Amino acid sequence: MIQTIRNAWKVPDLRKKLLFVIFALLIFRFGAAIPVPYINTDLLAGAMGQTGTIFELLNTMSGSAFSKATLFALSIQPYINASIIIQLLTIAIPALERLAKEGGEEGKKKIQSITRYTTLAIGMLQGFGYYTLLRSYTVSGQAQILSNTGIWAAIVIVMSFTAGSVFLMWLGEQITEFGVGNGISIILFTGIISRIPHMVMSIGTGLSRYFSTPDTTGWSEEALSALEKSKMHPALVVLLLVGILALVVFVVFINNSERKIPVQYAKRVVGRKVYGGQSSHIPMKVNMAGVLPIIFAQTIASIPATIGMFVPSATDPESGWYTFLAVFNTTGFMYSLVYFLLIIAFSYFYTSIQFNPIEVSNNLKKNGGFVPGFRPGRPTSDFLAKVLSRLTMFGAIFLGIIAILPIITGNITGFTAMAIGGTSVIIVVGVALDTVKQLEAQMLMRHYKGFLE
Secondary structure, rough: HHHHHHHHHEEEEEEEEHHHHHHHHHHHHOOOOOOOOOOOOHHHHHHHHOOOOOOHHHHHHOOOHHOOOOOOOOOOHHHHHHHHHHHHHHHHHHHHHHHHHHHHHHHHHHHHHHHHHHHHHHHHHHHHHHHHHHHHOOOOOOEEEOOOOOOHHHHHHHHHHHHHHHHHHHHHHHHHOOOOOOOHHHHHHHHHHHHHHHHHHHHHHHHHHHHHOOOOOOOOOOOOHHHHHHOOOOOHHHHHHHHHHHHHHHHHHHHHOOEEEEEHHHHHEEOEEEEHHHHHEEEEEEOOOOHHHHHHHHHOOOOHHHHOOHHHHHOOOOOOHHHHHHHOOOOOOOHHHHHHHHHHHHHHHHHHHHHHHHHHHHHHOOOOOEEOOOOOOHHHHHHHHHHHHHHHHHHHHHHHHHHHHHHHHHHHHOOOOHHHHHHHHHHHHHHHHHHHHHHHHHHHHHHHOHHHH
16 A cells, blocks of 8 residues: 555656645644634533543544534535435436436536535534534533524534535545545545544553552542543553454455456457457456445434434433433444444445446347356346345445444443444545555556557
């Protein structure tokens, strides 16, 4: 990967694209540090620490911007939600389906325009929900996080959150067009990576507390219990490192695994020349959908926490809403089950969009190709559909297990950061592999010598 980036940096065109991506990500991180007006960020940090893991996922995806109520607090979640809604409606509504399949470039532009407007609406809705959440917070029953609860303050806060999410959508599109890789995925990748120093500091603090012996005279039982939970055994740190390395290996293995379906082309005599007769193959990846099922499954599984943003009593430990949200926290059984099933569902959904066995079979038939042992047409498409279903199921289950295994391990060891860490590793590795492949493809286009070599 490092060698690929070095080689790409030597190519002037790719160097410009990489510099554009770096500049865009710097803007993203700069905006993630700009606080929204009328919010006491110091009080907010303490209040967010009391909510446990209810909004931990949103905070991780935004690169800690959510817990600081900055301009990019909503991150790209509104755009991801809008993409899910529009893609599902494209299948359900015939007019949108015709627009997507038969509209060509103009149809794609209209679908993108609809997605942008939907992003704006969802951003305003989530911004209002976050404002409602902030307005309901009080510290020690007296101090309020919002310094101004008037109409003008509400408009400024909601519009700031909405503008931040829309700007990130535009920034992601610019990265896709003028940079390298999928802009939305790269922004999500950067937000997760930015939390690594915080995680390292947490581990370092836990190790220092394990080896140090502070004077606990006069401490309450709750303080002593919290101190014991914050300690980290060195063996646990080694286990964490080994687990992360194993996750990386497994994700790379799944992303690079594929089954090659052999294809034989019949010979054709045209005039005095003979065409065809060569052998080829159809590569069918185990994880054809890539990292998208993980991202979208996370978004859907976090809907209960998003709904809780609109309910003031969601922050009261004695309320029913708080109990409901606690069931769907990122370390709970219900969240793990829903998350696992959604990964499988979205894997099938995106695989069906990317690979159509009937279309592939018809193209083979038109070009005189066939899969050995299967007649062209319906038998070939049935065989491809059967292979695709098995590969997708294996890849989806494997990804699901990798995603929820850190949650289970975190509940056993008590280190809850692993619950988010496993999902983050899947996204980070998947995005990194996709970006490197695009870099390699562009370098191949610029250095291809063909028959002149």
